[in-house]
């Protein structure tokens with residue numbers, strides 16, 4: 313048994329019934345000042361104020377957290393961390409002013425990543441993704457979603473998903489896998505979209521279902537990628553195998569993809585940089601979570617999502633990293649939380665809820681992670697001595713984490 317004592321503030325002590333916050337509720341981030349927290353068998357056992365702390369003698373280890381905050385680890389519900397190689401050759405093109413679409417048209421982008429991934433071995437992909445994941449956990453991420461989508465052939469998509477399965481089996485944090493073969497049309501299907509869709513539906517999906525390799529299905533619904541009709545067909549096919557949608561929509565244009573996601577009961581619709589009132593209201597009246605990826609806007613120089621408009625429309629917002637080699641070469645959720653405050657104009661409480669309890673809901677892990685509640689995993693961030701909770705996002709780019717605990721143990725990678 314482990315005991316944290318003298319915690320300056322134990323943050324995110326939501327009631328056991330709270331699993332998702334929407335609209336004005338997102339401002340509610342309950343905390344206990346001058347608190348203790350007990351961990352047993354990797355789970356949160358009990359907590360309270362120092363005035364009623366149990367005897368220290370009952371514990372094998374006692375950590376004095378004076379001056380420090382404890383909060384649940386970040387739940388990163390949207391990443392692409394399995395890839396063969398970074399794409400810093402595109403960085404200079406970007407600096408010179410080329411857009412994401414122009415870089416893709418010049419032979420960069422997703423197809424460039426797919427070419428490299430197709431010739432990488434499963435072991436190579438596992439080792440490079442492992443290194444990234446270790447770094448992310450050290451930065452406070454304690455649950456994560458990982459997508460395929462750089463394979464674009466049956467073999468390479470299966471290879472990616474098997475790598476994710478291996479990560480699930482070897483890492484101590486909860487991981488969800490998303491099947492994203494509909495990320496881009498491979499060159500050989502450029503003029504034969506029907507052929508690629510049939511490959512996804514008739515060949516890839518049955519194999520993935522048989523090996524139980526995915527939890528969700530995703531489509532990049534966007535002009536020049538997958539149309540609304542194509543998106544709906546692929547989602548329907550995934551749903552037949554029990555894969556719920558979590559989709560890329562409205563990143564570069566207003567497409568109607570949000571409405572498709574809502575109609576198909578998507579767990580989340582992600583990106584949302586380009587929204588109109590219809591899409592905002594549709595999301596606000598639905599049970600689908602709007603997942604915003606501010607690091608992507610930051611890196612690509614595209615608009616930041618209208619988070620306040622969504623909150624005012626009573627939507628439930630999560631924030632995630634989108635870590636990938638093209639649009640977001642960073643998975644640092646501390647920076648995501650800072651950007652959410654600085655650029656999305658979320659209050660620190662809203663941003664932290666979006667990165668914890670609502671991120672957990674976007675991973676359907678609300679019973680395991682995302683808040684300080686009895687029975688949940690002891691996946692915790694212990695901060696350095698800091699003056700306030702707002703100091704975390706305020707001091708952007710400055711590491712404020714003293715230690716990360718996964719299942720009640722200090723994580724050293």
Ligand SMILES: N=CN[C@@H](CCC(=O)O)C(=O)O
Pocket residue numbers: 421422425532560563608634636637638639640
């Ligand atoms: N937009 C689609 N997919 C990724 C980028 C993929 C890439 O450029 O490699 C994203 O979420 O931003």
Ligand SMILES: [Zn+2]
Pocket residue numbers: 390391392560634636
């Ligand atoms: Zn993405």
